[in-house]
Amino acid sequence: MTTSQTSPLIEMRNVRKSFGLFEVLKGISLSVNDGGVVCIIGPSGSGKSTILRCINGLTPIDSGTIRVGDFSVESLRSDKKLIPLRHEVAMVFQQYNLFPHRTVMQNLMMAPVQVLRQNADEVRDRAEKLLAKVRLTGKESAYPGELSGGQQQRVAIARALAMEPRVILFDEITAALDPEMVSEVLSVVRDLAAEGMTCVLVTHEMRFAEEVADEVFFTDRGVIVEHGPPSTLFKSPSDPRLKDFLDKVL
Amino acid sequence: MNSELRTFLLGIVGVPLCLLGLFAAVYGDNTGAMLGLMAERTPTLLTGSPDITSLDGGFLANIAMSIIAMAIAAVGGVILGVGLIAEFSIVRHVSDVVMNVLRNSPWLVVLYAMLYLLPFEVEIFGVYVTISPFIKSVIGLSLPVAANIAEIFRGGIQAIPSAQWESARSLGYRRLQILRHIILPQALPLMIPNLMTIYAMLFIGTSLVVVTGASDILSAAKVIIATTGSETASGFYIYILFLFFLFAFPIAILTRCLERRIGSVSL
Numbered sequence: 093m094t095t096s097q098t099s100p101l102i103e104m105r106n107v108r109k110s111f112g113l114f115e116v117l118k119g120i121s122l123s124v125n126d127g128g129v130v131c132i133i134g135p136s137g138s139g140k141s142t143i144l145r146c147i148n149g150l151t152p153i154d155s156g157t158i159r160v161g162d163f164s165v166e167s168l169r170s171d172k173k174l175i176p177l178r179h180e181v182a183m184v185f186q187q188y189n190l191f192p193h194r195t196v197m198q199n200l201m202m203a204p205v206q207v208l209r210q211n212a213d214e215v216r217d218r219a220e221k222l223l224a225k226v227r228l229t230g231k232e233s234a235y236p237g238e239l240s241g242g243q244q245q246r247v248a249i250a251r252a253l254a255m256e257p258r259v260i261l262f263d264e265i266t267a268a269l270d271p272e273m274v275s276e277v278l279s280v281v282r283d284l285a286a287e288g289m290t291c292v293l294v295t296h297e298m299r300f301a302e303e304v305a306d307e308v309f310f311t312d313r314g315v316i317v318e319h320g321p322p323s324t325l326f327k328s329p330s331d332p333r334l335k336d337f338l339d340k341v342l
Numbered sequence: 343m344n345s346e347l348r349t350f351l352l353g354i355v356g357v358p359l360c361l362l363g364l365f366a367a368v369y370g371d372n373t374g375a376m377l378g379l380m381a382e383r384t385p386t387l388l389t390g391s392p393d394i395t396s397l398d399g400g401f402l403a404n405i406a407m408s409i410i411a412m413a414i415a416a417v418g419g420v421i422l423g424v425g426l427i428a429e430f431s432i433v434r435h436v437s438d439v440v441m442n443v444l445r446n447s448p449w450l451v452v453l454y455a456m457l458y459l460l461p462f463e464v465e466i467f468g469v470y471v472t473i474s475p476f477i478k479s480v481i482g483l484s485l486p487v488a489a490n491i492a493e494i495f496r497g498g499i500q501a502i503p504s505a506q507w508e509s510a511r512s513l514g515y516r517r518l519q520i521l522r523h524i525i526l527p528q529a530l531p532l533m534i535p536n537l538m539t540i541y542a543m544l545f546i547g548t549s550l551v552v553v554t555g556a557s558d559i560l561s562a563a564k565v566i567i568a569t570t571g572s573e574t575a576s577g578f579y580i581y582i583l584f585l586f587f588l589f590a591f592p593i594a595i596l597t598r599c600l601e602r603r604i605g606s607v608s609l
Binding site for chain 2: 148150171172174175178179182183185187189190191192193202203206207208251255
C-alpha cells in the first residue's frame with residue numbers, strides 16, 4: 093500500500109477557534125479516511141458545526157492545522173485561494189440555502205458553469221443524472237419555493253454533488269425537516285456513503301449515525317471527548333458525559 | 343376592481359376636480375376667461391417656447407432633468423452603495439460619511455452650492471465646455487438622490503439572508519460574483535418600489551432648480567406672469583400643481599402595485 097492510500101483525506105490537528113471571548117474549539121484533532129463516513133455528535137453549542145465550517149474554510153481558524161487532500165486549509169486566506177478547495181469539499185446546510193430566484197436545474201448548474209467554468213451542456217447532462225439519483229427527475233424547472241423541505245434538501249445534495257467533490261460536509265441536514273421527510277433525505281446520504289463518497293455528518297439522528305458511520309466523534313464544550321466505531325461508542329461508552337448525552341437522546 | 347385601480351381613478355379624477363374648484367373659487371365669474379389664458383399659454387409652460395419651436399425648457403426640462411439626474415444618481419448610488427458594504431472598513435466608513443453628508447443636505451442648499459461652486463465653464467482636453475444652469479441643476483439634484491439610492495441599495499442587499507452568501511461561498515463563488523449572480527437578482531425587486539419613490543421625490547424636487555436660473559416650468563411661469571399680471575399668478579401655479587400631479591401620481595400608484603406584488607412573492 094502506498095502512503096497516499098493510507099494517509100487520511102482530512103486531517104485536523106489541534107484546531108482552536110474563538111468567537112470574541114468564547115472559545116468554541118479548544119484543540120480539535122480528527123481524521124477522515126478517503127471514502128470514510130464520519131459522524132460528529134454532541135450537545136448544541138459544542139462546536140460541531142464550527143468543525144465542518146473550518147474544514148471548507150468558511151470559518152478561519154486561530155491555530156492548528158487542517159489538511160484536506162493536498163490543501164493546507166489554514167494557509168488559504170482569501171476566497172480566491174479557497175476556490176480549488178471548495179471544488180473538492182462541498183457542503184449541505186440545515187436550511188438548504190438553495191437560491192430561491194433560480195430553478196432546480198439552474199441551482200445545480202450555476203456554480204460548475206460560473207465558478208469552475210465547465211461546459212454548460214456537460215454540466216446539464218451531469219445535473220440530470222444527479223436529479224435522477226436524488227429521485228427528483230421532472231422537477232428541473234421548479235423553483236425551490238415550490239418544493240417540500242425534503243425535496244429542497246435533496247436538491248441541495250445534488251447541487252453539492254454537481255461540483256464533483258471528494259468530500260461532502262452535511263451540517264444537521266435533517267434538523268429543519270418534518271419527521272416524515274427525514275428518511276427520504278437520509279436514504280440519499282446512505283446511497284452516497286455506500287458508493288464510497290467521503291462524508292462528514294453533524295447529526296442528531298443517532299440511529300442513522302450508528303448505521304452508516306465508520307467512526308463517530310462525540311464533542312462537548314469544544315473538545316472531542318470520545319471517538320471510535322459506532323458499535324463501541326454507542327453500546328459501551330466510557331466517558332460519563334457521553335453516557336449522559338446518549339441517555340438523553342436515545 | 344383592485345384597490346390600486348380604484349385609488350388611481352379616484353385620484354386622477356378627484357384631484358383635478360378639487361384644483362378646478364380652487365381655481366373657480368379664486369376667479370369666480372372670470373374662471374372661463376382664465377382657463378382660456380391657461381390653455382393659450384400651455385405650449386410655453388410645457389416647452390418654454392410659445393410656438394413649440396424648441397423643446398429645451400418648461401415642463402419638458404423638468405422631466406428631462408429628473409431622468410438625467412436619476413441616471414447619474416443610479417450609477418453614483420450603486421458605486422457608493424458597494425462602498426457601504428465593502429469588506430475594508432476604511433472604504434465602508436468613508437462611504438458612510440459621504441452618504442450621510444449628501445443625504446442629509448437640503449436639496450435647495452445643494453443647488454445653491456452648485457451654482458457657486460461649479461465654474462462657469464471647464465476645460466476638457468483643450469475644449470471649453472460651458473456648465474449651463476441645466477447641467478448644474480442636474481448635478482445638484484443627483485447628489486442627494488445618489489446618497490438615497492446608496493442607502494436603498496445597502497438595505498436591499500442586507501435584506502437577503504446571510505445564509506445565501508454562505509452557501510454561495512461554499513460553492514466557490516467570490517464576493518463580487520455572489521453580489522452579481524446571487525444577491526442582486528434577489529434584492530433588486532425589493533429595491534424597485536423605493537427607487538420609484540425616490541424618483542418621484544426627485545421629479546417634484548426639479549421645481550427647485552428655478553434658483554439656478556435653469557429654464558424649467560417655474561421660470562417659464564414667472565416670465566408669463568410678468569406679462570399677464572400678478573392677478574393671474576394663482577391660476578398659473580394651480581395649473582402647475584396639476585401638471586406635476588399628473589406626472590407623479592401614476593408613479594406613486596405603480597409603486598404601490600409593485601410593493602403588493604413583491605409582498606406576495608415569498609422569498
